[in-house]
Amino acid sequence: MSESTTIPSAAALVRTDTVVIGAGQAGLAAAYYLRQNRVDFRLLDAAPAAGAAWAARYDSLRLFSPAWASGLPGRPWPGNPLHYPTRDETTAYLRDYAAHFSFPFEPNRRVTRLAAAPDQPGYLVQTAEGPTYAARRVLVATGPFTTPRVPAWAPELPAAVAQLHSRFYQRPAQLPGPGPVAVVGSGNSALQIAADVAATGRPVFVAFDETTPALPNNQPMWAFLVLAGLLRASRHSPLGRTLFGRPEPVVSGDLAQLRRFANALFIGRATAALPNGAIQGTRATTPPLATVVWATGYQPDYRWIDLPILGADGHPRHHRGLTAAPGVAFLGLDWLNSRRSALLNGAGPDARRVVAELLKMP
Known part of the structure; x- marks a missing residue:
């Protein structure tokens, strides 16, 4: 640990069972399954609204998947399911999703440190201009598009x-x-x-x-990818390992x-x-x-995580999202478990599995 961790005064400390960091598709899907399991949680994001990463992308962006293959759990995309949503439609969908389920969303909460709580189980999540949160579980859903x-x-x-x-x-x-x-x-x-x-x-x-390589992006191709299970093949399976290497x-x-x-x-x-x-x-x-x-991609920036769950290259060390720190997991990363993990299509399945595993903690 880079510095000692102290517990703030009671007035500046919010106690909850779980903190979800990031209100993009992965964080929203995690919030859905936490709500389904009646867990007390807080959903934090540095931006003033959910889905902010999408709102900041280029004007002409369209999803590479049709609406029918892009929805989050519990709320299908509105309109034509064969439509390829635009950037603005995607942003609106994510904001509507957060509002529809009335998640305990706290915007403008930039997390500056995640560390183990001293002398007690759980973790402290410190924010730049808001409170510090004490939680048993933490889901890091800030996504792969950071630096x-x-x-x-x-x-x-x-x-x-x-x-x-x-x-x-x-x-x-x-x-x-x-x-x-x-x-x-x-x-x-x-x-x-x-x-x-x-x-x-x-x-x-x-x-x-x-x-x-180049592939067509049409309805038959998406039907084939879904029905054949290519998108959901775990990178730890023989098929997934083959796909991961391409x-x-x-x-x-x-x-x-x-x-x-x-x-x-x-x-x-x-x-x-x-x-x-x-x-x-x-x-x-x-x-x-x-x-x-x-247009050369991104690298991770998890300098705010003060836990031994990062590799020498700065990438999270995890198995299908779960880390060696009890109760801490990642969501929304490229190939977290399968090809679809960083896509809207995969946010729900990964969140369902990871939340279920975290809730098995005593």
Whole structure:
């Protein structure tokens, strides 16, 4: 433990059975099952409303799963089940979900420390400007999208090149100047953002790894994935281990749409920055750029967790969400248990299982 833990005065301490940290889809699903089991709990989030991570994403975002495969437990998506919801529809759904079930949601509660309570079982959850919570159980549901990650060579680009991570990208008008833009990344967000910018007519250089697999994103494919059990195969099963070792596919339709833009040029996987402000790819090199959008993923930032449940790389150490700290678990991480763990589709099943395991504690 990095520093001694003291219990605040009674006036500044809120006692509850369970604290859920994060009010995105994973935290809301956990809240549903805690309510079903009549557990006294608090749902905390640093933002002023539930689903805030979705509200901050880019304007043109759409879910990669249809509404029928994206709902949380106890409340299906409204409207056409075959529809692929937009960013704003997803945000509205999550906020409606929290309000519908009247969860004990406490917004504007940024957690600054999670530590073992001194001289008694349980944990203390300290917040920046609110109370400290004493709880027997803690569910960390802050999700995988915490700290943006960029290549180690990104700082080698000259200052004249504007750099923006996809976490902060919302629309093409944010990008300065009329000059060429590079979008770096080999995931679905990179394809959607590149198409978003290409639609304005600006030259877009797409640093995309051509070996990335692509799959259709249609109703038959989703029916097959669900019925065949590919999304729910645990990473600890033979099938799950095979799937876990493969690169994440992108949507073939999004890739095809981007290739139709004459002003979108694919340069292969990005490998280096050049002194003139260009990016070198495995297939081609860009001209000097005005802007680079890094759609290169995230890395964890759990420095506020003062428990021996993190690896040397900062990633949580867990088995299907459960940690070595009795009563502490994670939800909403990539491959927490299966491919769907970080998706809306998987929030409910993971939450049901993890909550049930935590409630077995004496």
